[in-house]
Amino acid sequence: MSPKILTVKENILASNEEKAGLNRKLLDRHNILMINVLSSAGSGKTSLILQSISRLKARYRIAVIEGNVASCIDADRISRENIPVIRINTGGGCHLDAPMIKKALNALDLDGIDLIFIENVGNLVCTADFDLGAHKNAVILSVPEGDDKPYKYPVMFSEADVVLVNKTDVLPYFDFNLDGFPEIIGGLNPSAKVFPVSAKTGEGMDSWFSWIEESLK
Amino acid sequence: MSPKILTVKENILASNEEKAGLNRKLLDRHNILMINVLSSAGSGKTSLILQSISRLKARYRIAVIEGNVASCIDADRISRENIPVIRINTGGGCHLDAPMIKKALNALDLDGIDLIFIENVGNLVCTADFDLGAHKNAVILSVPEGDDKPYKYPVMFSEADVVLVNKTDVLPYFDFNLDGFPEIIGGLNPSAKVFPVSAKTGEGMDSWFSWIEESLK
Numbered sequence: 001m002s003p004k005i006l007t008v009k010e011n012i013l014a015s016n017e018e019k020a021g022l023n024r025k026l027l028d029r030h031n032i033l034m035i036n037v038l039s040s041a042g043s044g045k046t047s048l049i050l051q052s053i054s055r056l057k058a059r060y061r062i063a064v065i066e067g068n069v070a071s072c073i074d075a076d077r078i079s080r081e082n083i084p085v086i087r088i089n090t091g092g093g094c095h096l097d098a099p100m101i102k103k104a105l106n107a108l109d110l111d112g113i114d115l116i117f118i119e120n121v122g123n124l125v126c127t128a129d130f131d132l133g134a135h136k137n138a139v140i141l142s143v144p145e146g147d148d149k150p151y152k153y154p155v156m157f158s159e160a161d162v163v164l165v166n167k168t169d170v171l172p173y174f175d176f177n178l179d180g181f182p183e184i185i186g187g188l189n190p191s192a193k194v195f196p197v198s199a200k201t202g203e204g205m206d207s208w209f210s211w212i213e214e215s216l217k
Numbered sequence: 218m219s220p221k222i223l224t225v226k227e228n229i230l231a232s233n234e235e236k237a238g239l240n241r242k243l244l245d246r247h248n249i250l251m252i253n254v255l256s257s258a259g260s261g262k263t264s265l266i267l268q269s270i271s272r273l274k275a276r277y278r279i280a281v282i283e284g285n286v287a288s289c290i291d292a293d294r295i296s297r298e299n300i301p302v303i304r305i306n307t308g309g310g311c312h313l314d315a316p317m318i319k320k321a322l323n324a325l326d327l328d329g330i331d332l333i334f335i336e337n338v339g340n341l342v343c344t345a346d347f348d349l350g351a352h353k354n355a356v357i358l359s360v361p362e363g364d365d366k367p368y369k370y371p372v373m374f375s376e377a378d379v380v381l382v383n384k385t386d387v388l389p390y391f392d393f394n395l396d397g398f399p400e401i402i403g404g405l406n407p408s409a410k411v412f413p414v415s416a417k418t419g420e421g422m423d424s425w426f427s428w429i430e431e432s433l434k
Contacts (some may be wrong), residue, residue, distance in 0.1 A: 040258045041341050041370060042362025069342055071368045092372060094311065094342035122369070123342050124258050125286055125311040144361035144384065145259025151288045152339070153258060155309060167361065173387050 016130055019098035023105060023133025030110040033216050034118065036134035038156065041122030043142040044166040046074045047199035049117045053081050055209050060114040060216065065104045067096040067121050074119060084108055094126040101132045115216060124149070128156040136215060142167040143176045150184050158189045162211060169198040233347055236315035240322060240350025247327040250433050251335065253351035255373065258339030260359040261383040263291045264416035266334045270298050272426050277331040277433065282321045284313040284338045291336060301325055311343040318349045332433060345373040353432060359384040360393045367401050375406045379428060386415040
């Protein structure tokens with residue numbers, strides 16, 4: 001990055017952080033838990049959120065803020081669950097930021113919500129820099145992407161509260177060392193939980209659901 | 218993105234484009250083909266480049282410019298091939314730009330090279346905006362990422378000369394409609410070639426190698 005864009009980025013990040021803090025205060029006043037779901041493109045953010053809605057919507061009032069660069073495919077899939085969905089089309093932008101989330105929160109009836117999932121833009125780099133005001137960051141890494149990604153995208157993994165290793169149903173077809181993976185994450189981020197899951201088959205998802213319910217208390 | 222960062226981005230892009238043009242002229246004077254390899258994280262850029270080096274290095278003098286956000290794992294893998302490798306660590310930056318590539322070209326003996334692969338940062342969003350001075354853009358989408366990605370990241374796919382659908386060896390385990398995929402790409406970018414390949418098993422790679430050799434003529 002050039003020095004010029006770097007300086008602007010620093011200013012933008014400072015202003016973003018302040019607004020993220022305000023978002024978090026607003027949520028706290030309404031006793032809402034907000035979870036920012038981050039991953040590369042195609043790791044399974046939408047599927048994970050859909051499964052979580054399906055499991056938890058009988059007990060909690062859930063809403064989704066859905067970020068995309070261009071299309072509305074994911075928002076359309078989630079809308080079928082009959083819960084409030086706010087779409088943010090970034091128009092080519094590579095991440096969501098706190099002001100975008102503030103607008104989305106303004107469009108929701110916060111007194112009728114317990115839990116908000118943010119589906120961030122599919123991107124392991126830029127999204128990591130922007131605090132949105134969420135209480136938790138859940139990062140998904142899918143088995144086909146490879147177990148070396150935490151070394152290559154360390155900021156993302158060092159800021160995660162939870163790392164979900166998704167698509168464990170295809171483990172036999174890829175060289176992903178699942179046994180050694182918690183140690184890789186532990187080296188970067190000792191307090192992060194690691195949950196191996198398959199959003200497709202449901203395997204391992206109970207640990208993730210329990211963690212959400214614990215976080216809601 | 219805020220209006221402020223948007224304006225700076227426009228200026229940066231205009232200046233980048235000018236420098237990319239100069240890179241291309243420099244390469245043309247030395248009769249070098251430069252291919253920019255782009256994809257999300259974990260789609261198989263390094264494996265594709267390694268296979269291409271292995272197949273083509275007896276006939277062509279190859280160099281690699283290797284972009285990463287943080288680590289040097291990929292550059293280390295490629296260095297074992299005993300060809301010139303220039304590493305660019307973006308220090309957290311989400312893409313390569315033309316000035317970075319200019320520095321890398323300055324560090325290479327251009328009279329002794331026929332073909333340069335750039336391995337861009339793993340990112341389907343930001344990397345698409347920056348012309349590096351390459352002659353061709355090769356975009357990899359791997360089967361596990363899903364066939365809807367061109368709709369969701371249209372800029373990247375509309376600027377591709379070639380789209381490689383990688384990891385076809387795992388097609389039976391994923392819902393990826395390979396037969397319908399060329400039509401999706403054709404709708405965005407009618408002149409792009411689509412090559413289904415497995416960099417792991419070698420399946421389909423001959424079409425890719427032939428395309429490189431055609432482009433070298």
